[in-house]
Amino acid sequence: MQALLEKLIANPLLHAKWLNTLSMMENAGARKISACEDKNNVTLTVLKHAAEEHRHAFYLKKQIAKIDDTLCPNYHLTNLLAPKESKFYLDHLDIAVSRFLRKALRMSNGWDLKFSAYILVTYAIEVRAESLYPQYQAALENAGSNIHVKSIIVEEMGHLAEMRKQINQLWKHQPEVPQKALELESQLFQQWTTAVSREVLTS
Numbered sequence: 001m002q003a004l005l006e007k008l009i010a011n012p013l014l015h016a017k018w019l020n021t022l023s024m025m026e027n028a029g030a031r032k033i034s035a036c037e038d039k040n041n042v043t044l045t046v047l048k049h050a051a052e053e054h055r056h057a058f059y060l061k062k063q064i065a066k067i068d069d070t071l072c073p074n075y076h077l078t079n080l081l082a083p084k085e086s087k088f089y090l091d092h093l094d095i096a097v098s099r100f101l102r103k104a105l106r107m108s109n110g111w112d113l114k115f116s117a118y119i120l121v122t123y124a125i126e127v128r129a130e131s132l133y134p135q136y137q138a139a140l141e142n143a144g145s146n147i148h149v150k151s152i153i154v155e156e157m158g159h160l161a162e163m164r165k166q167i168n169q170l171w172k173h174q175p176e177v178p179q180k181a182l183e184l185e186s187q188l189f190q191q192w193t194t195a196v197s198r199e200v201l202t203s
């Protein structure tokens with residue numbers, strides 16, 4: 001990951017596409033949180049989480065102007081790294097986690113399954129964010145870049161703490177359930193990293 005980050009930070013177009021890709025994925029995450037909101041039981045925590053994920057999408061997109069404000073104006077496939085894997089990462093994770101809940105836990109389709117999948121998917125993503133953003137921040141500092149993602153790191157730590165709390169309430173006696181979500185996410189992240197690397201290392 002370190003070599004990959006170094007190489008893409010050194011290339012303005014690749015770096016802009018990387019920021020745009022992260023922005024698109026944050027935006028997809030924000031939309032997912034809003035889509036899973038109950039119409040009446042919306043808490044301050046849920047609103048805060050959705051608002052912060054939207055802010056991450058906005059903030060990452062805004063950083064592109066520090067490289068070149070004409071690059072990556074939208075989320076079209078040509079402006080993303082590993083477009084296929086990036087666009088479907090969240091949906092694929094949701095499908096894999098939902099399938100696990102149906103098969104292994106015998107849950108049937110409905111609100112409970114949707115909500116459980118939402119908690120597990122969000123948890124797995126926050127665990128990933130907690131490792132990826134600090135690596136990216138360190139690479140930015142090493143390269144002497146004027147871009148930084150420290151404010152995102154702080155908020156992601158808050159999200160992860162919140163998701164851990166919910167995971168502990170729901171699966172206190174079944175730690176293998178959140179563990180499985182992390183495994184499913186790791187497989188998808190591996191595929192995503194391979195696809196991004198292929199693109200970065202060959203350009």
Ligand SMILES: [Fe+2]
Nearest residue numbers: 026053056156
């Ligand atoms: Fe985020």
Ligand SMILES: [Fe+2]
Nearest residue numbers: 126129156159
């Ligand atoms: Fe987050």
